[in-house]
Amino acid sequence: MPINIIEKIEIKYLQIVNEKGEADSSLMPPLSNDEIKKLFETMILARTFNHRALSLQREGRIGTYASIWGQEASQIGSAYALDKDDWIFPSFRESGVFVEKGYPLWMLYRYWAGDERGMQIPEGFYLFPMSVPVGTHVPHATGAAWAMRLKGHRKVAAAYFGDGGSSKGDFYEGMNFAGVFKAPVIFLCQNNQWAISVPRARQTAAKTIAQKAAACGFEGIQVDGNDIFAVYKATKDAVEKAKNGGGPTLIECFTYRLDDHTTSDDASRYRTEEEVEVWKKKEPLIRLRLFMEKKGLWTKQYEDEVSKKAQETVDKEIQKAEAFAAPDPADIVRYTYGELTPRQKRELKEFGWEK
Amino acid sequence: MGKINIVQAINQALAEEMERDRDVVILGEDVAKDGGVFRVTQGLLDKFGPERVIDTPLSELGIIGAAVGLAAYGIKPVAEIQFMGFIYAGLEQVFSHAARIRSRSRGRYTCPMVVRTPYGIGIKPPELHSESSEALFAQMPGIKVVVPSTPYNAKGLLKSAIRDPDTVIFLEPSRLYRSIKSDVPDGEYTIPLGKAHIHEQGKDITVVAWGTMLHRAADAAEDFDCEIIDLMTLRPYDEETIINSVKKTGRLVIVHEAPRVGGFGAEIAALVAEKAMEYLKAPILRVTAPDAVIPMARLEDHYMPSPESIKKAYRTVMEY
Ligand SMILES: Cc1ncc(C[n+]2csc(CCOP(=O)(O)OP(=O)(O)O)c2C)c(N)n1
Ligand SMILES: [Mg+2]
Secondary structure, three states: OOOOOOOOOOOOOEEOOOOOOOOOOOOOOOHHHHHHHEEEEEEEHHOOOOOOOOHHHHOOOOOOOOOOOHOOOOOOOOHHHHOHHHHHHOEOHHHHHHOOOOOHHHHHHHHHHHOHHHOOOOOOOOOOEEEOOOOOHHHHHHHHHHHHHHHOOOEEEEEEEEEEHHHHHHHHHHHHHHHOOOOOOOEEEHHHEEEEOOOOHHOOOOOOHHHHHEEEEEEEEEOOOOHHHHHHHHHHHHHHHHOOOOOOOEEEEEEOOOOOOOOOEEEOOOOOOOHHHHHHHHHHHHHHHHHHOOOOOOOOHHHHHHHHHHHHHHHHHHHHHHHHOOOOOHHHHOOOOOOOOHHHHHHHHHHHOOO | OEEHHHHHHHHHHHHHHHHHHHEEEEEEEOOOOOOEEEEOOOOHHHOOOOEEEEOOOOHHHHHHHHHHHHHOOOOEEEEOOOEEEOOHHHHHHHHHHHOOOHHHHOOOOOOEEEEEEEOOOOOOOOOOOOOOOOHHHHOOEEEEEEEEHHHHHHHHHHHHHHHHHOOEEEEHHHHOOOOOOOEOOOOOOOOOOOOEEEEEOOHHHHEOOOHHHHHHHHHHHOOOOOOEEEEEEEEOOOOHHHHHHHHHOEEEEEEEEEEEOHHHHHHHHHHHHHHHHHHOOOEEEEEEOOOOOOOHHHHHHHHHHOHHHHHHHHHHHHHE
């Protein structure tokens, strides 16, 4: 009896614009100049938001914060490929996704200042509150996408998570369900090479995270996560496929976390400055800038104006966040159930929280 | 002798037990190179090497589940879960396996392991970093639940936990990690599991607390004559010390930071109602968090039992 090969797995890697800013025009998605500028401006805004969050934390004005520096292309390129009414299940390191979706920045600052109201998602947004327990939200995206299919809605759900998240059962199980039920869901892995101090090689002995989709019966692709066009195209294609009944896709954005894990972390304990320097040269804004310059879309003056505007926007949002009234302690019990339990009614009095 | 904090005390206990027993290994997220996010395992990688101080993939289920197998085979795993709020994915492994393997195999297999995790409210961290679900574990036969409150008892209890023949969930109050220092003897000592400690003698009110609340309850007792019992082990807990104290004082106040319904205070109140009812001069009172999800940093102080609310309970039982 001969031994037959019964399955072969191939994993594609997609890069469209290289580190010199040169594009492969055969792969380039159809984006207008205005759209490209919009992506650039969104990246600047996200970076400004992020930068200010880090300084607010140092000044004690917000709590622990998880920086997105270096991951802007992965987040904004993918979020841009999702429609306004698609659902997004983010992790705690997705400020760029929130910014791209136009989420009120002052609310994000409130959240990071330790206020649940920052995640009281306004009407018209389909973002879930960011998930703090790693990977736990992956099956939620599968469920929401499945519901979209059951209801006949032409939409997708997307889950964002990290390389560390890909080690969790929740990730495998959520993907497995998605494959079985052909849910229109996009799994967006932000492989930033680190899970706090644990390097990517410690999360899996597999060569890529993308290939994990194969065991669930659908396609996984690795993209250059610092190339916003590659991320955008892969996501856009996955969205089209899902909306046309083709089921889920796993996209591994190969990127890098340039900052400490969070403001409570000190990455110098476990990784070298040289490694970070290498990745700083590859960071996504440099590449987009080079590409745009070649197309005549970028000048120093243009960027200065964009940055200034972003600063002004962020300043206003911080003012708004900090002027917002302190939360009402009664909120602690108010949202536990649809209605207060008899005990909670008593407790409101007991704790002196009843108005 | 020397004054150290709880982080250092636990680090010492781990180092000494690893020195003493070659089978003791540490596994968890960021425990090796980074020395743990609270630096509890700092320096241990250098001392004992990567085969014994192990950074795992990010998987609480994997950490605890693998620890069950390691333990069954004869390794002594001390697993670290980075925060109690992330232990839940590992609960099936704790409840359905670690807690039962001795019983299911009628003694043929056992699971002597320790699961350490920072727990409790009070450091204004992000969401889910303040869980206080000790009652959930204490309800489960087959595992032991330990909560230290000082550097001295953290060290002695952890050493006992590592040597224990069964699974011990070791809950480390994160608020206390660096906030209190105490003398710890240089020499070898252990503190037995299952025994409470009378933290302060008194004759009017028996106060039972553990972890962070032990200190709150003691601070609030200034103007009262309280006998403060540091429970230390929640399962199996020291019924005798509590009952004897209540027989003396006739009053019982229990303080915990978890919500009241189904909290471990309910067990203690029920015990006293069963065994010492006739000695009570006042109703048993519990000072706890409200019956609600733990809030984020901005409302954290409101959620935690306040010194005023504890004093009020003391006053109420005295004036009854
Ligand atoms: C279930 C769970 N375990 C542990 C943690 C603590 N923790 C927070 S972030 C993190 C690393 C996450 O790494 P990765 O998934 O790669 O995401 P990244 O932080 O790199 O964006 C850990 C261990 C957590 N939040 N949730
Ligand atoms: Mg990562």
